[in-house]
Amino acid sequence: MNTPTDLPARLRAALEQADFTYDSVAETLGPLAHAALGRNETTPGLRRTTGGSALETLVRLFLLQTTVPVERAEAALPGLVDELAVAGLLEQSVGEVAARMDVRPYAADEDHFWVVSDLTPGLDGVPQRVGSDYVLGISPASSSLAQLTLRESVGRSLDLGTGCGVQALHLAGHSGRVVATDVNRRALWMTRFNAALNGIADRVEAREGSFFEPVADERFDLIATNPPFVISPATGERLVYRDSGLPGDRVVEDIVRTAPAHLTDGGWCQILANWVIAEDRPWDERLGGWLGEDCDAFVVQREVLDPAAYVELWLKDAGHHPSTGARDVDDYHARYDTWLSWLEEQGVEGVGFGWINLRKHGRTDGPRQELIEWPYDVEQPIAQAIGAWADGVRAEVGPASRLVLREDVLQETQGAPGAEDPATVVLRQQRGLRRARQVDTVEGALAGACDGELTVGQLLDAISDVLDRDPAEIRATYLPSARELVAEGFLTLADA
Numbered sequence: 222m223n224t225p226t227d228l229p230a231r232l233r234a235a236l237e238q239a240d241f242t243y244d245s246v247a248e249t250l251g252p253l254a255h256a257a258l259g260r261n262e263t264t265p266g267l268r269r270t271t272g273g274s275a276l277e278t279l280v281r282l283f284l285l286q287t288t289v290p291v292e293r294a295e296a297a298l299p300g301l302v303d304e305l306a307v308a309g310l311l312e313q314s315v316g317e318v319a320a321r322m323d324v325r326p327y328a329a330d331e332d333h334f335w336v337v338s339d340l341t342p343g344l345d346g347v348p349q350r351v352g353s354d355y356v357l358g359i360s361p362a363s364s365s366l367a368q369l370t371l372r373e374s375v376g377r378s379l380d381l382g383t384g385c386g387v388q389a390l391h392l393a394g395h396s397g398r399v400v401a402t403d404v405n406r407r408a409l410w411m412t413r414f415n416a417a418l419n420g421i422a423d424r425v426e427a428r429e430g431s432f433f434e435p436v437a438d439e440r441f442d443l444i445a446t447n448p449p450f451v452i453s454p455a456t457g458e459r460l461v462y463r464d465s466g467l468p469g470d471r472v473v474e475d476i477v478r479t480a481p482a483h484l485t486d487g488g489w490c491q492i493l494a495n496w497v498i499a500e501d502r503p504w505d506e507r508l509g510g511w512l513g514e515d516c517d518a519f520v521v522q523r524e525v526l527d528p529a530a531y532v533e534l535w536l537k538d539a540g541h542h543p544s545t546g547a548r549d550v551d552d553y554h555a556r557y558d559t560w561l562s563w564l565e566e567q568g569v570e571g572v573g574f575g576w577i578n579l580r581k582h583g584r585t586d587g588p589r590q591e592l593i594e595w596p597y598d599v600e601q602p603i604a605q606a607i608g609a610w611a612d613g614v615r616a617e618v619g620p621a622s623r624l625v626l627r628e629d630v631l632q633e634t635q636g637a638p639g640a641e642d643p644a645t646v647v648l649r650q651q652r653g654l655r656r657a658r659q660v661d662t663v664e665g666a667l668a669g670a671c672d673g674e675l676t677v678g679q680l681l682d683a684i685s686d687v688l689d690r691d692p693a694e695i696r697a698t699y700l701p702s703a704r705e706l707v708a709e710g711f712l713t714l715a716d717a
């Protein structure tokens with residue numbers, strides 16, 4: 222696409238002038254229309270944007286995907302309509318202008334961006350299939366990865382499979398330089414356009430090529446990726462934004478196996494992914510087999526879908542609805558049947574979704590690995606808790622360590638009414654991963670006493686005294702518990 226180099230900057234000026242920000246759009250739409258648009262329904266929004274202001278025109282054009290009179294478009298985008306049409310963002314017909322790409326403000330924590338992507342398909346329930354080179358905009362998956370990604374300042378970061386460049390925009394906020402790769406040229410065009418639109422073109426470099434190919438000999442401090450991870454028989458048309466063309470979950474396995482070679486010591490690779498849950502093997506054992514020696518790994522399975530629910534989800538995503546006419550119903554059944562029987566043949570019992578966090582440890586004492594199933598609500602953004610995990614599993618806890626109970630940890634007890642002692646005691650974090658851990662009397666007493674004053678050894682000796690137990694046996698049994706409590710984030714080193 223042939224784009225004047227100053228077009229993104231002039232578009233930005235027009236968007237600023239119109240106050241086309243996340244908050245102003247939300248205010249213009251109001252909670253009802255905003256929520257409806259979140260469900261892909263435009264009618265309430267159309268009712269709220271009849272005033273003709275530049276802001277309302279942009280909302281109607283780009284978010285509600287309705288045509289606007291050419292003079293309104295000219296007023297909202299002064300001197301830009303023709304050029305935006307040439308660049309492929311708009312389409313003009315007699316007296317009217319329609320959007321051909323999505324332009325929207327996007328806010329996440331402290332970050333505020335404008336993002337150009339392909340139009341959201343399927344507004345108002347109209348079945349709409351997208352082309353093979355469709356470029357995804359802000360999605361629940363992209364937001365999840367943005368919330369997972371560590372935001373410490375780094376030198377170089379990599380956005381693998383950049384799409385419209387949303388991760389690259391985030392990464393540019395705390396990286397000296399960002400490399401963004403994709404095989405889809407339209408995606409790379411949008412990434413460059415978005416970098417320029419947001420005034421960070423000097424820090425984002427978009428490169429064409431498959432996965433790590435364009436960065437063959439390079440290392441990064443941070444890699445963030447939401448790869449095309451959909452697990453499908455690859456019989457139909459490949460939708461490049463979600464299908465890798467590789468069998469099963471090979472794309473995720475390849476990234477997990479290859480990423481460590483592209484990380485600096487202390488560097489992170491954070492992956493949002495689907496993986497196969499095989500009939501004959503526990504999921505964590507299978508994924509554990511992909512992990513190498515040089516990275517600590519924290520894998521969190523957030524959700525599991527059975528094969529039928531998985532097929533339905535992704536057929537719907539591609540606009541396959543059995544909603545109109547017999548042909549569509551037959552087509553839907555055929556696709557569903559092909560996909561489901563392929564999953565069955567592959568021995569797929571379910572599909573896991575979650576986070577794979579790898580941190581290159583740069584040490585000689587082997588990796589620390591934890592693979593957990595944690596489908597519960599967590600505090601977002603979760604990034605900080607992921608960073609804390611890496612510190613916790615590497616903390617050196619011995620009898621001389623002074624530990625502190627994390628401030629947000631509460632104790633829950635359960636038992637029969639009137640009983641002298643509770644039947645179970647659970648420590649529960651209120652923040653971060655919000656982990657829970659059932660503890661016995663000694664662990665509970667230790668956690669409660671950890672205020673950074675006495676050492677773990679002194680506390681365990683005092684507890685054995687109170688319980689009239691052998692101090693050597695208590696130390697031998699509960700020093701490992703103290704280490705686990707630190708690794709799981711209930712306790713931290715006092716001088717950390």
Ligand SMILES: C[S@@+](CC[C@H](N)C(=O)[O-])C[C@H]1O[C@@H](n2cnc3c(N)ncnc32)[C@H](O)[C@@H]1O
Pocket residue numbers: 357358359360362363366381382383384385386387388402403404405408430431432446447448449450461462463464465
């Ligand atoms: C699910 S989208 C993620 C887009 C964006 N990073 C986000 O977080 O929303 C996956 C991206 O990977 C790209 N992709 C597909 N196959 C690829 C490959 N072999 N190498 C690099 N990128 C690829 C797609 O074009 C698409 O942009």
